[in-house]
Amino acid sequence: MRLETLTMVLGGMLWLAPGNMHAQEPRLEGRLPDAARAQVNTILDEARAAGLPTEPLVDRALEGAAKGAAPQLIVSAVSRLRGELGVAREAFGETASLAELTAGASALRAGAVEGDLARLKELRPGQPLTVAAAVLADLVAAGVPVDTAITAVMALARDAQDADYVAFRRNVQRDIALGASPAAALGVRLQAATDLAAGPGGETGSTTKPPRKRKP
Amino acid sequence: MAEHDDTIARAVQALKEPVRIDPSLTSRVMSEIEALPMPDGTAGRATVLEWLRRPRTIRLSPLGGLAMAAGLTAVVLAGSWFAGPRGTPAPVQGIATAQFTQPIQFVLVAPEAGSVTLVGDFNDWNLTATPMEKEAGDGVWWVTVPLEPGRYRYSFVVDGTTWLGDPNAPTLEDEFGRSNAVVTIGGA
Numbered sequence: 001m002r003l004e005t006l007t008m009v010l011g012g013m014l015w016l017a018p019g020n021m022h023a024q025e026p027r028l029e030g031r032l033p034d035a036a037r038a039q040v041n042t043i044l045d046e047a048r049a050a051g052l053p054t055e056p057l058v059d060r061a062l063e064g065a066a067k068g069a070a071p072q073l074i075v076s077a078v079s080r081l082r083g084e085l086g087v088a089r090e091a092f093g094e095t096a097s098l099a100e101l102t103a104g105a106s107a108l109r110a111g112a113v114e115g116d117l118a119r120l121k122e123l124r125p126g127q128p129l130t131v132a133a134a135v136l137a138d139l140v141a142a143g144v145p146v147d148t149a150i151t152a153v154m155a156l157a158r159d160a161q162d163a164d165y166v167a168f169r170r171n172v173q174r175d176i177a178l179g180a181s182p183a184a185a186l187g188v189r190l191q192a193a194t195d196l197a198a199g200p201g202g203e204t205g206s207t208t209k210p211p212r213k214r215k216p
Numbered sequence: 217m218a219e220h221d222d223t224i225a226r227a228v229q230a231l232k233e234p235v236r237i238d239p240s241l242t243s244r245v246m247s248e249i250e251a252l253p254m255p256d257g258t259a260g261r262a263t264v265l266e267w268l269r270r271p272r273t274i275r276l277s278p279l280g281g282l283a284m285a286a287g288l289t290a291v292v293l294a295g296s297w298f299a300g301p302r303g304t305p306a307p308v309q310g311i312a313t314a315q316f317t318q319p320i321q322f323v324l325v326a327p328e329a330g331s332v333t334l335v336g337d338f339n340d341w342n343l344t345a346t347p348m349e350k351e352a353g354d355g356v357w358w359v360t361v362p363l364e365p366g367r368y369r370y371s372f373v374v375d376g377t378t379w380l381g382d383p384n385a386p387t388l389e390d391e392f393g394r395s396n397a398v399v400t401i402g403g404a
Contacts, residue, residue: 027340059337063369064339067379069392077391099366106367134367134400141308141386141398162365162402169400173386 327355
C-alpha cells in the first residue's frame, strides 16, 4: 500500500467518523432498554443538529425511566418535548437561554401557542422570559383557563420584574387555596397589580391583546 | 612606564574621535536586504509536498496490520469521544448556561415515612441522589438544593416506592401516569 493512499484513507476516516458515529448519552445507559435508548439518542442528535439543548430531553427520559414508564411512552414524551423546544426557540430567538426554552416549552404544553411566546418576547425586550413563561404554565396548572392566564401574563409583561411575577402567581394560588375560583382569583390579583403599576390615575405601558388561536 | 602612559593616552584620544560612517551605508544595506529572496517558505513547502507525494512501498506483517487497525480504531473513537456529547455535553451555540444558583428548601411532612428522597429535573431523577433529612420527632423531612433560575419538575419518593407531589406547590400531570410538583426560580 502506498503511503499517500494510506494517509488519505486515515485522514478520510478521521474526518468522517466523529460526525457519523451515533452520539451516546451516558446517563441513559442502564436506565432505558437498548432499543428505546437508541431512539432517544437519535432524538438527542436531531436536537443538537437543530441547536437545541438536550438536557431537558435527557431529564424527560430519565423521569420516565425512574417512574417505570413503558419505553415507547418515554420515547414519545421526549420527542414531543423536542418539538416544543423547537417551537420555543422559534418564538424566543436564537439567543434564548436553556431556562427560557424550558419554560417556553412548559407554556406551550399548558396551551399557549408560538405567537403567544413571540408576543411575550416582544413585550419584554432585553428582559429574561423564563419566569414569565413559567408563571403562565403555573397559572394554568393551578386551574386558571389558558386564555385568561395568557392575558394576565401579557398585561404584566412590560412592567413586571421576575419577583413581581412570582408574587403574582403566589397570591393567585393562595386565593385559590382559600376557596376562590381560579379565574376570579386571577382577575382580582391582576387588577391589583395593574393598579399598583399605574399609580394613582396613571396608565401602564402594558397592552393586552385578545387571546390568539389556541391549540385544539 | 611613561611609554605605557603615552600609549594609553593615544588610545583614549583615538576613542574620543567621532566615528565616521559612510553616508551610503544605509542605502547599501537596504539594497542587499531587498535583493534577498522573501522568506515565504515556498521552497520548503515544495520540498515537503515532494516528499509526501513520492511513492513508497511499505511492508506490513499481518500482526503489524492488526496493530495499525487497532490504533486507527482507538484514534477514531477518541475523536468521537471529544466531538460527541459524552459526559458533560458541549454547550450549544446560543444557549446560555452560566447562571447564579439559589438555595431552595424542599419540605414534606410524612411522619410515618422511613425514608424520603427528592427526585427531579435537577438530579437526573435519581432515586438515591438527594435523600431528605428528618427533623427529630415531628415528621418533617427537608433538603436544600442549589438551583439556577428556571422551572423544575420534581416529586418526593417515600420509602423508595411511593411517589408524592408537593402539597405546597403547583402540581402537573406528567406523561407517565403520575404527577409532578413544579418550582419556578426567578433570576431577578
